[in-house]
Amino acid sequence: DAGVIQSPRHEVTEMGQEVTLRCKLISGHNSLFWYRQTMMRGLELLIYFNNNVPIDDSGMPEDRFSAKMPNASFSTLKIQPSEPRDSAVYFCASSLGGSRNIQYFGAGTRLSVL
């Protein structure tokens, strides 16, 4: 298995543009997590899904952010419109579910909003 796959690896966009980040889970995993990493705030959980259902989206910064799981193996995180303060590294992770299970991380998407 290639592990959790994120695309694109790097994204540079202008303020106001829509940005879509993509994540493919490890086959057989049923939980999906989106994180944002910044120097100031470290690694923050934005939202997580279990069996395609959003369980906790309390970390989503505002209405400009949305996440979906159209099927069991794929997720998107969309920012519309993007702002310079959204610049960060975005990670997704998947797991078998349950509080004791290991989360496996993707390589991340480095987003720069100019």
Place this chain on the structure above:
Amino acid sequence: AQRVTQPEKLLSVFKGAPVELKCNYSYSGSPELFWYVQYSRQRLQLLLRHISRESIKGFTADLNKGETSFHLKKPFAQEEDSAMYYCALSTQGGSEKLVFGKGTKLTVNP
């Protein structure tokens, strides 16, 4: 609310010296604790978790409920241990989400 504190943003030691990365947590129940590591140009990955009581790459961590700590230790640091280390907490039997500390960047000098 759950919280994880890693008091040192940066830690620098010499090769062969002991190293301890501190982690304190705030949670009223029984926690599950993890250490994740991110080596340069690699993805974040699990190093160890307290329920396994194992030693990985020479690292150990003991959960001290009295002091609410889960410090990561290694008696003899190696240059390849240089990385970013994150302590994380999840609530046993509850939500599976992880709360991460802000991380400690460990540099092991030759």
